[in-house]
Amino acid sequence: MKTENFSECYRHSMAHILAKAVVEIFGKENVQLAIGPQISEGFYYDFLLPRTVTPDDFEMIESKMREILKRKEDFRYVEVSREQALEEFKGQQFKEELIEELPEGETISIYYTGDDFKDLCRGPHVSNSAELLSCAFKIKSVSAAYWKGDEHNAVLQRIYVFAFETKEELKAHLKFLQEAKERDHKILGPQLDLFFMDPTAPGMPYWLPKGWKLFNTLLDFWREEHEKRGYQEISSPLINHNSLWITSGHWDHYRDGMFTIPVDENNTYGVKPMNCPNSIVVYKRTNRSYRELPLRLSDCDVLHRKEKSGELNGLLRVQMFRQDDSHNFITEDQIYDEVNAILDIADLFYGIFGLTYRPELSTRPEDFMGDINLWNKAEENLRDILNKRYGEDGYDVNEGDGAFYGPKIDIMMKDALNRQWQMGTIQLDFQLPRNFDITYADKDGTEKVPVIIHRVIYGSIERFIGILIENFKGAFPFWISPVQVGIVPIREEHSEYAKEVMEALQKKRIRCEADFSENHMNKKIKAFRNYKIPYVLVLGNEEAEHKTVSINIRGGKQLKNVPLEQFVKVCSKMNEERTLQLVESEEQMK
């Protein structure tokens, strides 16, 4: 008989089985149990153990778990007092700590699995471990984890386990992971000649011609849309004397994240990790009037941020990157309209790639600075905007998670492995304007302090490209494809017509490459296909005679003898309209 809410609790019960297995293997007195929650693909359990667990141990632990399951022991629920609980878990330092921290009046419960294993647990659980026999599990990995996620605390060993109700589900999940590998931008990027990394510059991508074309195509789009909206692009120094960073507060709060350059005994420069201070230097250059606001100073200069070793991840976490940044200087009354307008841009940009995102609002933290009334008003504005745009369930709220200088809205996206990344962000800043003492002259002639909005839409272009690669598996929409059309003359005698085709395409700024080598046409087609080029044209006698092209469409489809003129038109249209889908049908081509 299966427990009623089986699917909600089997992973959690399984976590107890893992803990029991580990205790039996290492001996009760050698194991300190921490916590073992269920997670999206299974569960984990944190332990303090006498030695490190390695992948060689997985099989042994798994079979011990199976052995325990076969004992068909009951999960027995017992409520206890705090004193009893402390007595029961005497010597288990983490459990003791947890018990001490439980709020007054809360029911404290223990689950027994058999008579010889117990765990502090709120449950629920299956009633007998036999129920778990039909489940599928597999130890995924082991990693270090800190007690309560704090690096100052004890280092624990976390054993991750995949767990599903059926073998089929586990199999499907392993298949998903296999497919995610095929989307991995770290593999596809270098394979498609977009970028690579060199050990002398960890986390600092080298952009190859194809990747840089993609990069710049994204920036062209960004510039076009932002110019329309009154943004003005600037560029500023990459390194500044530390006096600037002292004023901005970065020297005190962010120095560990900065690359610094000592110039002589008395002077140190810092490489910019953010653009804001220099944008403010630009703002400060002249007296500003309320008539100029919102003043939107955008830039996409190179930024450097030092990351802890082990934190880097392909293009998704780098040490050198560019943001499609802007600092919008506004009045307090302009918060609503400006944030709303920025989200309009975000919807446009994400929509054009068919990407969905989830906004996240972070509100006032305990150590906030500035005027609480301004905070309240701003947060009210942001909630109102988010409610109207995405509905109350359409975004998440992280109470108290905002920066000390202002609330923010983050745009979150997932990579191929479903890991969450922050992409765009809209951060209100009430503090930096005060640090730099910037003002504007208001209508009545008084000097007022502007609010700054730090905002990015793509986020870091590097990270955005990483997500794009994984999302499209490297098969980009036509308009951002580094090479849009590959041209294959069948024999040397077709080179002349191939050149004609190439010129017709280039005239319309369609990015194409022709292969005039003596190789067999199959070889040429294959080479282009490996780059996931949208269209590969095959040109021979037929095509030259009738001024047509035969098209190999990415994905496998073929169209024969499409009039050249028509093909150029279709390509131009996709570039102009930034079409997401590739035109594949004969009707649209003819």
Add this chain to the structure above:
RNA sequence: GCCGAAAUAGCUCAGUCGGUAGAGCACUUCACUCGUAAUGAAGGGGUCGAGGGUUCGAGUCCCUUUUUCGGCUCCA
């Protein structure tokens, strides 16, 4: 930073018990002039991530180090 795994030709990888490094693709040359995902033949290409140690001898064993990957966010 912490735990685990990994690094061999441009790429993907093999290399057994420690005996002096190999395949496929790619590249070069020659032949083939070809109608839709691998034409044939020949050839070049390596400080086995780096440094140190053990050994008669190290890609292989030990230590250090660099880089990369998975995790360190899911809360009894």
